[in-house]
Amino acid sequence: MHRILHFTASGKRILLGAAGLLTLVVLWGLGIQWLQQDIGMAALLSPAKTLSSLHTLLVDNQLTVHTLTSLKRVLVGLTVALLIGIPVGLAIGSSRMLENSTSSAFQFLRMISPLSWMPIAVMIFGIGDAPIYFLLSFAAVWPVILNTAAGVKQLDPKWLMLAKSLSATRTEVLLRIVIPGVLGHILTGARLAIGIIWIVLVPCEMLGVSSGLGYFILDTRDRLAYSELMAVIVLIGALGFLLDLAAQKLYQRWTHSN
Known part of the structure; x- marks a missing residue:
């Protein structure tokens, strides 16, 4: 039933x-x-024309390289954000003094649009993937830090006291109690980070690179291929939806297993 x-x-x-x-x-x-009453070319953006162009692009494998390149950048940006955000979040959540001393600075940096760093990223890292990785990681690290720290602060103190009474080492407490206890919060932060990365990715890929979905949008604009442009926009939405769905399912699987 x-x-x-x-x-x-x-x-x-x-x-x-x-x-x-x-x-x-x-x-x-x-x-x-x-x-269409004001713009004669608006018919090129219709659902039927867009889906037809998307089918053609997918069948001809014209989007394969660009899609894989964009997904690779998402993976690298998310990985860097997790490698930085999880340890920082664990430290902040464990220390009230560290939280108080970093909260203002982190909130200040978090409120700066990642895209505003684009000229500086290019100046420091040059043209290519490096500035994109920096911008994506910068955008994604904050939800990971904040959610990880929140998870640590919500841990049941009784579990920590029990571990201390059993003479558990710091490594054992971290691996057996803290990490499993905050993993749900980390996954929530990762899901938010994926959404932010996917939004920031497209304008970043308009930054002096020759591949990626953002680059392909500029290419279709220059070729006046508006139906293809709309098709790529639909593909970006679909891929973003699937990435978020995968993160949501991973979170649900973890929370249900606990």
């Missing part, structure tokens, strides 16, 4: 989600019809 109810709830969510996407497509089509 429980499985039937769960299936019904899942099916209802899927239907509602599909209805929302269908409504979005209908509004898209209506918007194009309205724009």
Whole structure:
């Protein structure tokens, strides 16, 4: 009975989600019809034309290299953000003095748009992937730090006291209690970081590189291939949706297993 109810709830969510996407497509089509009155080329942005162009680009493998390049940059940026953010978050969450001394500085840096660092990143790292990795990592590290620190502060003190009474070493406490206890918060931070990275990625890839989905958008603009441009925008949305869904499922799997 429980499985039937769960299936019904899942099916209802899927239907509602599909209805929302269908409504979005209908509004898209209506918007194009309205724009055609003033812009003759608006028909190139219609859902039918866009999906046709997307199918052609995928079949001809014109987007394969650009997509894989963008996903590689996401992976590198997220990895760097996690390698920096998790230890910093653990330290801040464990020390009230460190939290008080860093909170103002971190909040100040977090409020600076990552894209504003683009000229400085190019000046320091040059043209290529290095400045993109820096910008993506800078954008993604803050949710990882904040969520990890919040997870540490929410740990049950009784578990830490029990470990201390059993003469557990700091390494054992970290690996057996702290990391498992904050992993849910870390995954939440990672999910938020993926969303931020995916948003920042496209303008970063318009920064002196010759591959990536952001670069392909500039290329379609220069070629006046507006249906292809819209197709890439749809692909970016779809890939971002799938990345967020994967992070959400990973979080749900961890929380349900605990």
